[in-house]
Amino acid sequence: MASPWQKGLAAQRIEVAWTWASPSFEHCLTPRERDRYLRLRRQADRNAFATGRALLRLVVGARMDVEPHEVVVRTTCVRCGSTSHGAPTVDPVDGARAAPHVSVTHAAGLVMVAATDAGPVGIDCEPLASALVPGFADVALAPQEQATLAGAPPGALLRTWVRKEALLKATGQGLTTDPREVLLSPWWGPPQVLSTPSGIASTGWRLTDVDPVPGFAGAVASASPWSGALELTLGRVDLGRSDVRAALAGQATQGA
Ligand SMILES: CC(C)(COP(=O)(O)OP(=O)(O)OC[C@H]1O[C@@H](n2cnc3c(N)ncnc32)[C@H](O)[C@@H]1OP(=O)(O)O)[C@@H](O)C(=O)NCCC(=O)NCCS
Secondary structure (H helix, E strand, O other), rough: OOOOOOOOOEEEEEEEEEEEEEOOOOHOOOHHHHHHHHHOOOOOHHHHHHHHHHHHHOOOOOOOOOOOOHEEEEEOOOOOOOOOOOOEEEEEOOOOOOEEEEEEEEHHHHHHHEOOOOOOEEEEEEOOOOOOOOOOHHHOOHHHHHHOOOOOOOOOHHHHEEEEEHHHHHOOOOHHHHHHHEOOOOOOOOOOOOEEOOOOOOEEEEEOOOOOOOOOEEEEEEOOOOOOOOOEEEEEOOOOOOHHHHHHHOOOOOOO
């Protein structure tokens, strides 16, 4: 019998949760994650990393129907093979629902997590007030994309950039791929992938702008093997709530 998506009926569901980085989640990290946390020099980066892990475990735990501290997050770098950085993945848990594909982003205090059962996903956000280094467009965008920015309003470059970074995160490549080799549709229209370098499929991607709060541009990229509708839910999670904090407690005993 044909699966619902083969009939084109099923929607692709992506859950996006966001929160503000807080200094309260170091204790939720595994020993390995705490090593990484301590290697970060700026306290703001430490807060963003720890908050990202807390939000990720909360979202994934709810989806898998396990406690947040039971969620094992792994990272593997496609460039050097290190397991201390790279795209996050979630381990299956015996008897629980399937582990979703996930992605994490944090910038200027905003922390976002995307989760979906549908396939690889990537999320990125940037504050619109980002002070971009001179020449950023030259190293980030293809010439055709730069051409669309002539006379564009502030934010157009960042809009293109977060779409592109979300896609590169969904592939797991991140910036090991030269972003100029990815060509996206102009910033003013619905985002589409026009071409990609070898090693990255040029079709089957879905890009969606996600702007949870004013002052930030965000985007989600997902592998989309079917043409059904996209159902994207976007919600703020208050990690300061006492029940949420209680659910997150106990992380330090987990070994991964
Ligand atoms: C990570 C990256 C994709 C985006 O960075 P950014 O916009 O500054 O940061 P964001 O907050 O949006 O994203 C960071 C998150 O992306 C995730 N990430 C890291 N590498 C990733 C990859 N290759 N693919 C997908 N996601 C990745 C991580 O979850 C990370 O957050 P965490 O460290 O708190 O878990 C980019 O900086 C990058 O590719 N860096 C690594 C380059 C590399 O591999 N160098 C070789 C090292 S040996």
